[in-house]
């Protein structure tokens with residue numbers, strides 16, 4: 877008489893995939909926007925409708941931002957920015973979100 881033992885299968889390895897959150901989401905109250913003069917005006921003017929990420933990922937010249945603000949008013953229903961506020965926001969965007977995109981958010 878002969879007995880045989882067959883082992884069926886093997887240990888099942890549970891692979892835990894840990895979604896490691898990128899450390900330290902910025903604690904800024906202005907989200908991903910670079911904190912500098914004008915950030916507050918920019919944040920509050922632009923985020924009622926969409927994330928500030930949309931702003932931060934765009935790199936434009938000052939003239940480009942100028943046109944984009946017109947477009948935002950004419951086509952997207954943004955309240956027109958009055959005189960000085962528009963300058964402050966344009967200065968901010970042109971300085972920190974210009975074509976070289978010095979503050980392009982690093983997505984993980």
Ligand code: HEC
Pocket residue numbers: 918921922923924925926930931934944945948952953954955965
């Ligand atoms: C009244 C709502 C509203 C406000 C306020 C607003 N936006 Fe927008 N914005 C939109 C909408 C809607 C779109 C999407 C348009 C589309 O893609 O058709 C958009 C898209 C954009 C885009 C992406 C453009 C592209 O090429 O896809 C940028 C950049 C942008 N907005 C910048 C700004 C900035 C800067 C401000 C603040 C000065 C601002 N927005 C304020 C409604 C708004």
